[in-house]
Amino acid sequence: MSIQVRVDRQKIEIQEEKKLTEVLKENKIELLDLAYKLSSGEIVHTDLVEDLANGKIVPASELTLTDRMRIGLHSGLARQHRREAFQIIKKDLLKNNQNSELLEKIDHVLKFDFSNPNDEGIFPVHQMAQAAELDATVCIGCNKCVEACQRVGINYLKLEGEGRSKHVVASDDPTIDCIFCGQCTANCPVKSAREQSQIQQVEMVLHDPELVTIVQMAPSVRASVGEEFGAEVGQNLEKKMFSAFRKLGFQHVFDVNMGADITTMVEAEELAERISHGGKMPMFTSCCPAWVKFVEFYYPEMIPHLTESRSPQIHSGGAYKTWWAEKEGVDPKTIRVISIMPCTSKKYEARHEKLKVDGLWPVDYVLTTREIAYLLKKNDIDLMALEDGELDSYGEYSGAAAIYGASGGVMESALRTAAFLLEGKDLEKLEFEQVRGMEGIKKAEVVLAGKTLRVAVATLATNMHTLMKEVKDNPEAYHYIEFMACPGGCIGGGGQPIPASDEKTAKRIEGLYSIDSSMKMRQAHQNPVAKEFLEYAKSQSDDRKFELLYTHYSPKKKGE
Numbered sequence: 001m002s003i004q005v006r007v008d009r010q011k012i013e014i015q016e017e018k019k020l021t022e023v024l025k026e027n028k029i030e031l032l033d034l035a036y037k038l039s040s041g042e043i044v045h046t047d048l049v050e051d052l053a054n055g056k057i058v059p060a061s062e063l064t065l066t067d068r069m070r071i072g073l074h075s076g077l078a079r080q081h082r083r084e085a086f087q088i089i090k091k092d093l094l095k096n097n098q099n100s101e102l103l104e105k106i107d108h109v110l111k112f113d114f115s116n117p118n119d120e121g122i123f124p125v126h127q128m129a130q131a132a133e134l135d136a137t138v139c140i141g142c143n144k145c146v147e148a149c150q151r152v153g154i155n156y157l158k159l160e161g162e163g164r165s166k167h168v169v170a171s172d173d174p175t176i177d178c179i180f181c182g183q184c185t186a187n188c189p190v191k192s193a194r195e196q197s198q199i200q201q202v203e204m205v206l207h208d209p210e211l212v213t214i215v216q217m218a219p220s221v222r223a224s225v226g227e228e229f230g231a232e233v234g235q236n237l238e239k240k241m242f243s244a245f246r247k248l249g250f251q252h253v254f255d256v257n258m259g260a261d262i263t264t265m266v267e268a269e270e271l272a273e274r275i276s277h278g279g280k281m282p283m284f285t286s287c288c289p290a291w292v293k294f295v296e297f298y299y300p301e302m303i304p305h306l307t308e309s310r311s312p313q314i315h316s317g318g319a320y321k322t323w324w325a326e327k328e329g330v331d332p333k334t335i336r337v338i339s340i341m342p343c344t345s346k347k348y349e350a351r352h353e354k355l356k357v358d359g360l361w362p363v364d365y366v367l368t369t370r371e372i373a374y375l376l377k378k379n380d381i382d383l384m385a386l387e388d389g390e391l392d393s394y395g396e397y398s399g400a401a402a403i404y405g406a407s408g409g410v411m412e413s414a415l416r417t418a419a420f421l422l423e424g425k426d427l428e429k430l431e432f433e434q435v436r437g438m439e440g441i442k443k444a445e446v447v448l449a450g451k452t453l454r455v456a457v458a459t460l461a462t463n464m465h466t467l468m469k470e471v472k473d474n475p476e477a478y479h480y481i482e483f484m485a486c487p488g489g490c491i492g493g494g495g496q497p498i499p500a501s502d503e504k505t506a507k508r509i510e511g512l513y514s515i516d517s518s519m520k521m522r523q524a525h526q527n528p529v530a531k532e533f534l535e536y537a538k539s540q541s542d543d544r545k546f547e548l549l550y551t552h553y554s555p556k557k558k559g560e
């Protein structure tokens with residue numbers, strides 16, 4: 001049986017498993033394959049290529065090709081590693097004043113093959129803020145990312161070129177901008193469209209004995225990461241993930257769900273305030289950074305409708321670097337918070353200067369569900385074989401937080417707590433079924449404290465445009481609207497396991513609702529950890545309280 005592999009865009013058929021070096025030679029593809037011994041004894045290979053299935057960099061001479069392997073020979077990452085290898089060898093040669101012939105050869109390669117310090121692949125890597133990137137060098141022109149972006153309703157991507165040179169490019173139309181949702185990355189079969197990886201940075205943090213590491217996992221990840229390990233779709237694997245985090249070396253296992261309970265309380269207070277004392281209505285949720293970017297770029301005039309509440313990962317990250325650090329006597333500067341998210345736009349959000357607390361990022365690095373699965377596999381951690389583990393007590397969360405990952409979940413959580421704030425008692429029935437499900441727009445009327453509220457829940461930018469028009473035509477049409485960029489909400493996020501499908505997303509959603517219904521504590525205002533942090537935040541000066549709980553927005557230009 002023949003074996004089919006792909007090197008960059010070129011399909012190659014071989015008759016048996018072989019080393020990549022051999023296949024490259026047979027196909028007259030040049031790659032300088034030095035294995036140089038440094039004076040320290042370490043061997044440096046120059047024939048580095050990218051195994052596109054997992055982003056691993058490996059020497060071609062050590063890589064045996066198996067069926068359907070995809071190799072990035074000129075991918076941005078492979079070229080970056082090859083350039084670094086040549087530079088290391090050059091430095092060693094200069095230091096030890098040896099082998100002038102080899103030095104000349106390397107100088108030639110660095111000058112002619114890697115002359116630009118920002119040199120990337122055949123096509124430069126196009127970065128969408130800190131969220132996603134397009135490495136068109138390995139693009140096979142399948143159009144899936146273009147369709148995904150069209151489905152979202154943004155149309156930022158298109159294909160250029162013909163035949164084998166067909167590749168993805170970003171739109172230069174000044175009226176169109178990427179919102180960093182990552183749906184293109186969740187639909188690309190060859191990682192040409194992909195998240196901007198922070199695996200390396202997280203590995204460095206985990207190996208630094210001076211640092212205090214905190215990991216916090218988003219609501220959705222626990223119901224989807226199992227797909228990478230053969231589990232049933234929607235299976236809640238949070239307890240195994242808690243064990244896996246400790247095996248990777250994280251010192252404190254907390255949870256973005258705790259942050260979601262803080263967000264719910266802050267947002268519910270604002271909703272109750274706007275309802276009772278008048279404020280810009282309808283109020284919009286703001287915990288999806290792709291949606292916030294959508295408003296800031298496409299509808300800046302609607303910014304006052306966004307709740308001022310920070311998002312869950314930013315609330316909990318900030319809480320751990322301030323209130324928790326003070327309680328535990330830890331220097332906040334030594335803390336590194338790593339979020340595990342189903343989303344690429346959370347990488348972008350984590351780098352907002354305006355969200356810093358006491359001059360520090362609330363979240364230092366963000367890994368997607370796919371990235372954490374890769375890190376576990378790289379460390380030979382078989383998730384399904386692990387014993388259940390426990391969350392550290394500062395990560396405690398309510399059922400209301402667990403449903404944040406599903407479209408309608410943020411609204412349902414906020415309504416549970418807003419009802420408590422307005423009526424002074426808990427609701428008898430906590431479920432708001434009308435706002436659940438996969439539909440792109442859901443509308444409902446709910447009664448809180450004797451007042452009928454018209455609410456809506458939308459996913460995908462196409463539906464956001466529809467609701468924006470409705471709100472502009474009739475500002476009183478709604479009181480409260482939840483928006484999420486991805487199909488089904490965060491659970492269908494751009495950082496989730498590939499391949500993506502609505503059927504899978506619907507099953508993952510069932511997993512989240514069953515976590516909620518199985519919990520004793522199902523309302524954010526019952527969470528003692530979130531409540532204690534809120535009391536702390538509210539006891540601070542106005543400026544610091546703002547830094548801990550709230551944010552502001554501003555119109556954005558293309559690329560910002």
Ligand code: SF4
Pocket residue numbers: 128132148149152154155156157177178179180181182183184185
């Ligand atoms: S991140 Fe989202 S908006 Fe940006 S190109 Fe990809 S699918 Fe389109």
Ligand code: SF4
Pocket residue numbers: 134138139140141142143144145146167168187188189190191192193
């Ligand atoms: S999905 Fe990937 S391979 Fe297909 S066109 Fe887009 S970037 Fe290229």
